[in-house]
Amino acid sequence: MNRNDAPRNPATTAPATFHVKSFGCQMNIYDGERMAEMLGTQGMTPAAEGAEADLVILNTCHIREKAVDKVYSDIGRLTRDDGSRPMIAVAGCVAQAEGSEIQRRARNVDIVVGPQAYHRLPHLIDKVGRGEAAVDTDMPAASKFGALPARTKQARPTAFLTIMEGCDKFCTYCVVPYTRGAEISRSWSAIVDEAKALVDGGAREITLLGQNVNAWTGDDDKGRAQGMDGLVRELAKIPDLRRIRYTTSHPNDMSDGLIAAHGEIDKLMPFLHLPVQAGNDRILKAMNRSHSADSYLRIIERVRQARPDIAISGDFIVGFPGETDAEFEDTLRIVEQVRYAQCYSFKYSPRPGTPAADMDHQIAAEVMDERLARLQAVLNRQQAAFNAATVGRTTQILLERKGRHPGQLIGKSPWLQSVVVTAPELEIGDFVDVDIISAGPNSLAGETVRRKAA
Numbered sequence: 132m133n134r135n136d137a138p139r140n141p142a143t144t145a146p147a148t149f150h151v152k153s154f155g156c157q158m159n160i161y162d163g164e165r166m167a168e169m170l171g172t173q174g175m176t177p178a179a180e181g182a183e184a185d186l187v188i189l190n191t192c193h194i195r196e197k198a199v200d201k202v203y204s205d206i207g208r209l210t211r212d213d214g215s216r217p218m219i220a221v222a223g224c225v226a227q228a229e230g231s232e233i234q235r236r237a238r239n240v241d242i243v244v245g246p247q248a249y250h251r252l253p254h255l256i257d258k259v260g261r262g263e264a265a266v267d268t269d270m271p272a273a274s275k276f277g278a279l280p281a282r283t284k285q286a287r288p289t290a291f292l293t294i295m296e297g298c299d300k301f302c303t304y305c306v307v308p309y310t311r312g313a314e315i316s317r318s319w320s321a322i323v324d325e326a327k328a329l330v331d332g333g334a335r336e337i338t339l340l341g342q343n344v345n346a347w348t349g350d351d352d353k354g355r356a357q358g359m360d361g362l363v364r365e366l367a368k369i370p371d372l373r374r375i376r377y378t379t380s381h382p383n384d385m386s387d388g389l390i391a392a393h394g395e396i397d398k399l400m401p402f403l404h405l406p407v408q409a410g411n412d413r414i415l416k417a418m419n420r421s422h423s424a425d426s427y428l429r430i431i432e433r434v435r436q437a438r439p440d441i442a443i444s445g446d447f448i449v450g451f452p453g454e455t456d457a458e459f460e461d462t463l464r465i466v467e468q469v470r471y472a473q474c475y476s477f478k479y480s481p482r483p484g485t486p487a488a489d490m491d492h493q494i495a496a497e498v499m500d501e502r503l504a505r506l507q508a509v510l511n512r513q514q515a516a517f518n519a520a521t522v523g524r525t526t527q528i529l530l531e532r533k534g535r536h537p538g539q540l541i542g543k544s545p546w547l548q549s550v551v552v553t554a555p556e557l558e559i560g561d562f563v564d565v566d567i568i569s570a571g572p573n574s575l576a577g578e579t580v581r582r583k584a585a
């Protein structure tokens with residue numbers, strides 16, 4: 132018997148404990164939290180370790196092949212020493228993309244539930260109890276948000292809040308428009324209410340989430356059409372909400388209002404994640420990005436005019452089908468022009484069902500390895516330079532978690548850098564002014580200058 136065929140422990144048909152493991156993007160983390168909160172309202176309690184739980188939810192990512200492989204190896208590992216296993220649910224984008232196919236590849240998967248259907252998990256758990264098939268990859272017209280219970284109190288000072296979901300851009304390499312569906316904005320009042328609930332529960336920083344978060348549109352409480360800048364302005368009125376961030380944005384949705392907001396709203400942090408993916412116009416066209424290298428650079432310039440100290444972040448793909456050495460050099464060139472504070476870079480991964488997967492001239496793995504190494508060398512240098520430039524400055528950080536050593540706490544600067552301080556008298560959730568005394572490639576060290584910032 133292969134490990135993926137292990138029988139389920141019969142005692143787990145009505146699970147009392149659960150464990151959610153989220154892979155991939157921040158939206159999956161948010162979805163994982165909402166699933167956990169919903170199961171909590173059903174009387175279930177969280178278990179620390181996956182295999183100990185009666186129900187394990189793998190909240191999966193389909194963006195690159197490696198992310199998918201991880202899920203299947205995780206499913207195999209859930210079999211306990213005595214041969215029993217928990218009830219297993221595969222949620223997220225792999226569930227959406229592969230549907231019941233997952234159960235053919237890993238027969239011990241009990242539930243398959245897509246990202247727009249997870250509010251129906253309790254119903255699917257009941258179905259498993261009745262021995263029925265429990266696959267739900269519907270994209271119902273009514274949003275899941277209306278069916279989910281209200282947010283419960285979070286123990287952390289930072290929170291995610293999904294304001295829109297899905298993508299209509301159809302970049303030719305990307306599975307997201309197929310797994311997350313069309314762009315749908317949540318309503319103004321639902322977002323404002325959720326933000327207030329998070330702040331009441333202790334959140335001091337909220338990161339607004341969406342696959343194209345800056346494409347958010349909606350009507351405010353007076354019926355006026357608003358974009359994301361209007362929404363940010365409204366959220367900035369919540370007194371105890373001190374910091375607002377948003378991710379991920381598309382260059383074509385960087386409106387004049389949003390660019391201006393960066394210079395006008397103090398609570399909007401000076402950080403912009405704006406992926407360009409590549410620096411060559413022929414490749415950008417083949418990717419269906421619908422912007423050029425130049426138009427991207429002009430947006431960056433305008434954002435910097437509005438907020439000169441803004442940290443710019445991005446995503447890059449190397450080895451898109453047909454990318455020549457000279458075209459790749461254009462990616463290095465745009466990186467030099469932008470001067471990023473941090474970045475994510477990936478080797479192109481062909482995704483089933485996307486147009487680029489069928490394109491000619493797929494690039495050899497060794498070529499991608501070499502390009503990625505060259506790109507990452509430049510990006511790492513830029514990140515180190517950005518961090519080094521903050522040494523000697525005094526800045527405010529929000530303490531988020533404990534460090535490795537006793538008395539150590541780790542917070543984030545406004546520019547999303549991790550800052551380590553030794554301050555046993557402080558607590559997670561405190562804002563504190565620190566002098567930055569040294570910078571490493573991935574974090575800064577600071578000394579507190581005042582016990583707590585006002």
Ligand code: 5AD
Nearest residue numbers: 304305406446447448477478479480
């Ligand atoms: N291959 C490699 N990277 C990809 N991304 C999206 N699809 C692919 C793919 N098929 C990257 C993009 C995107 C980020 C979330 O993941 O850079 O911005």
Ligand code: SF4
Nearest residue numbers: 298300301302305307
């Ligand atoms: Fe994928 Fe492009 Fe949509 Fe981003 S904008 S989610 S890369 S299709």
